[in-house]
Amino acid sequence: MWHSVALMHMSSRAKSLSKTDGKAFLQEAFASEQCLLASKLRSSERITHNGDMGEVNEQHFIEVLRLYLPDRYTVEKAIILDSTGNTTDSIDVVVFDRQYTPTLLDNKHHRYVPAEAVYAVFECKPTINKKYLEYAADKAATVRRMQRTSVGIPHAGGVYPPKPQIELVSGIVALDIEWSDGFGATFQKLNNKLKDERRVDCGLAVTGACFDTFDAGKYSFGPKANALVFFLFRLLQKLQSVGTVPAVDWAAYAKQLSK
Numbered sequence: 321m322w323h324s325v326a327l328m329h330m331s332s333r334a335k336s337l338s339k340t341d342g343k344a345f346l347q348e349a350f351a352s353e354q355c356l357l358a359s360k361l362r363s364s365e366r367i368t369h370n371g372d373m374g375e376v377n378e379q380h381f382i383e384v385l386r387l388y389l390p391d392r393y394t395v396e397k398a399i400i401l402d403s404t405g406n407t408t409d410s411i412d413v414v415v416f417d418r419q420y421t422p423t424l425l426d427n428k429h430h431r432y433v434p435a436e437a438v439y440a441v442f443e444c445k446p447t448i449n450k451k452y453l454e455y456a457a458d459k460a461a462t463v464r465r466m467q468r469t470s471v472g473i474p475h476a477g478g479v480y481p482p483k484p485q486i487e488l489v490s491g492i493v494a495l496d497i498e499w500s501d502g503f504g505a506t507f508q509k510l511n512n513k514l515k516d517e518r519r520v521d522c523g524l525a526v527t528g529a530c531f532d533t534f535d536a537g538k539y540s541f542g543p544k545a546n547a548l549v550f551f552l553f554r555l556l557q558k559l560q561s562v563g564t565v566p567a568v569d570w571a572a573y574a575k576q577l578s579k
Contacts, residue, residue, distance in 0.1 A: 347546060354548040357384060358526045361495040378444045381493050385415065388552045393439065393559065400441075401432040402467040403572035411459060413442040413493070417565045435466040436568045439559055440489035441455045448525055451512055457518035460490030464517040469569035483566040489521050489558060491532075492536060496536035497525035507531075521558075523552040534558045540562035 357380060364376045365395050378397055385395045395452035398414040401424060421437035441463050462544055469480040499506045502524065512521050522532035528544035530551040542550030 346568070347543075350549040351545040353384075354526060354528070354546065357548060358495065361526060374412075374444065374446075377446075377495075381413055381442070383442050384548070384552070385413065388549075389415065389468075389556060389559070392417070392419055396423075396431065396433075398423070398431050398433045400435050400438060400463055400466060402435040403569070403576065404467050405576055406466060407432065408462045408466070409459065411441050411463070412444040414438060415440040415442075415489075415559070421565065421568055425533075428515055430482055434568055434573075435463070435468045436470070436485075437565055438463060438488060439486070439562070439565065440491070440555070442491045442493050445492060445494045447496045447498050448492055448494045450524055452494070453492060453507075453510060453520060453523075454514070456490065456492040457514040457520050460488075460520060461517040463490070468566070469572045470566035471569040471571075473567050476478065483564075486562040486565055489555070490519065491522040491524070491555075492520060493524045493526075496527045497523075497529055502529035504530040508539065522551065522555065524548065530554075532558070 329562065360380050361377055364380070382395050382397065385393075392520065393415050394417070395413065395415050397410060397412055399407050399410050400414065416433050416437040416439060418437070421434055424432040424434065441460060443452070443459055445452040445456075445553070468485050470485065472479040472482050474480075497503070498509075501507075511520060521534065522530070524530045524547060526548060527548050530542040530547040532540050532551070532554050534540065534554060534557070540554065542554070
């Protein structure tokens with residue numbers, strides 16, 4: 321009974337706030353999403369096996385991305401495969417196209433995603449520190465080095481030329497961040513050394529910090545109470561800006577199967 325009354329009070333307050341101060345309403349409403357995710361991540365800390373805890377946390381982040389990204393983007397844990405047969409290690413969180421590109425060799429929750437279909441990759445860690453940041457950079461590099469094909473797309477008036485490869489987004493997500501100043505000077509000095517294929521474009525600590533370098537390499541930071549949704553909206557904007565992934569040259573994959 322008390323729980324129902326509390327929910328009704330919260331609902332009526334939210335409705336009133338949305339009418340009187342829309343900005344405050346949005347800030348409070350989205351802040352609650354961050355608190356909920358932080359609570360879920362903290363609750364997984366009671367899991368005694370590190371591997372199991374990691375998988376649970378990966379799923380929490382995957383679920384949040386699925387909620388906020390449009391259906392054109394699929395979000396899964398996956399291995400990435402290219403037309404030469406090269407594969408990456410398992411990537412914690414992969415954002416990829418499923419509308420025009422199938423996954424391959426699916427077996428329950430194990431799947432290969434063609435390199436051409438990938439929009440973004442993230443490593444999910446317990447915290448963000450030097451070790452895990454460099455690890456995420458190395459994983460991102462393995463993806464960016466993969467062979468990605470592109471072919472023309474027929475249309476009523478002819479054929480659109482092959483689309484250039486999109487710029488892959490890489491990031492790291494965690495509950496917390498090790499540096500006392502968050503994504504401040506110490507982090508930036510380290511992150512600035514991660515260039516080209518090892519570039520890490522964005523990061524999120526659910527306890528209240530996020531960054532990205534989507535604007536020509538310039539650092540952007542979100543507010544502490546709304547770091548999660550700021551991070552998600554900035555990611556969504558970045559994905560919108562790159563458009564759709566190129567069309568896969570399936571003949572290149574088929575060629576590997578011929579004698």
